[in-house]
Amino acid sequence: MSGPGHGIDWRGLMQAGLHGLGLEPAAFWQLTPVELKIMLGREGLVPPLTRARLAELAAAFPDVKKEQGDGGYRNDAGAASSA
Numbered sequence: 001m002s003g004p005g006h007g008i009d010w011r012g013l014m015q016a017g018l019h020g021l022g023l024e025p026a027a028f029w030q031l032t033p034v035e036l037k038i039m040l041g042r043e044g045l046v047p048p049l050t051r052a053r054l055a056e057l058a059a060a061f062p063d064v065k066k067e068q069g070d071g072g073y074r075n076d077a078g079a080a081s082s083a
Contacts, residue, residue, distance in 0.1 A: 016040055 013036065017028040021039055031039070 014028065017023045017031070017036060017039075018025065023031075028036075
């Protein structure tokens, strides 16, 4: 919503909100910057996770078999001690 080293582009934001989105001035000024970003479609620019991307991530970060006693419990006895 603003360039590096620059302030907020109020003229551009007002134009996008009032003319592009057809907001009334009072409604525009009640929005937070995040709400305006969502309305302008700038949130969610991260593409959805595809099968190909999931495969890339799985190859880059493979599951490893944990050794006994390394199951995430605070003690080496694991869940057996709490039963």
